[in-house]
Amino acid sequence: MRLLVTGGAGFIGANFVQQTVLERSDVTVTVLDALTYAGNKASLDSVADRIDFVHGDIADLDLVDELVSGVDAVVHFAAESHNDNSLSEPWPFVQTNIVGTYSLLQAVRRHDVRYHHISTDEVYGDLDVDDPAFTEATPYNPSSPYSATKASSDLLVRAWTRSFGVRATLSNCSNNYGPYQHVEKFIPRQITNLIDGVRPRLYGAGHQIRDWIHVDDHNRAVWTILENGQIGRTYLIGADGELDNKSVVRMLLEAFGRDPDDFDHVTDRPGHDQRYAIDASLLRTELGWTPRYGDFRAGLDATIAWYRDNESWWRPDKAGTERAYAQAGERTLGTE
Secondary structure (H helix, E strand, O other), X not given: OEEEEEOOOOHHHHXXXXXXXXHOOOOEEEEEEOOOOOOOHHHHHHHHHHEEEEEOOOOOHHHHHHHHOOOOEEEEOOOOOOHHHHHHOOHHHHHHHHHHHHHHHHHHHHHOOEEEEEEEXXXXXXXXXXXXXXXOOOOOOOOOHHHHHHHHHHHHHHHHHHHHOOOEEEEEEOEEEOOOOOOOOHHHHXXXXXXXXXXOEEEOOOOOEEEEEEHHHHHHHHHHHXXXXXXXXXXXXXXXXXXXXXXXXXXXXXXXXXXXXXXEEEOOOOOOOOEOOEOOHHHHHHHOOOOOOOOHHHHHHHHHXXXXXXXXXXXXXXXHHHHHHHHOOOOOOOOO
């Protein structure tokens, strides 16, 4: 298989590329990435001699058409994905998440290339504590420019599949954690602060609940869907990892040998979704996928070890991230 991976230098995409190269010798990989602040070519250093890397924008119609014409399948990870950033400047999210997806859909339509679209559970909005988990039938109810543009991109994929016969599948995943995640995100921000001796901080009371999944489990699910998924179908990917933010911070503090209450609260951000939860029954029963990291604490320990061992990867972005949030009046980051 000749595979094009968009956003392959980002957090989930880079892990997908590494996993693919190491485990699937019959797949050749081309990565297309714009290398914005969330993309880091160094995340691909270990496989750089085994992939083709193209620095470019998914909204570039001509470039995308040229690349898609030479592959058998596209896995579309590329996205603007940080909620806080979408609240301060929505336009890049419209350009990348909507226009970029349109560009890819037109190309795969023209060349009849298999397409898998990566999305998020945030398109469904949030849940009350006692609500049932999201399913593939849950109505969309996005609450931020980020989640609204991802919902829009999902709808484009569904329309191109129905109207033009594009051979597409979609997946909406819960919150990922693991290696190569930017230090602006909740878990790596707290880990790197603890490495630096800084007290963790939580939005509000820390009662927001997220359904955590290790990035390796997510990417194995993507391959399962790419190979065996039903065209036109959406699959939800989750690992039954529901935890509130306070519990996650306390686990991190304990892992560092600190008092579990050694953290500070800061003002919550506007429109902060309270709970996400994924029902991944369809993926498990129809396609037989199960997560390898069923124990969140084990996955968290492995993630802490990775950030301890790879300071040269995250350190260059740390000071700038902290400075940007300080200038914006924020002293912590959200969960996404």
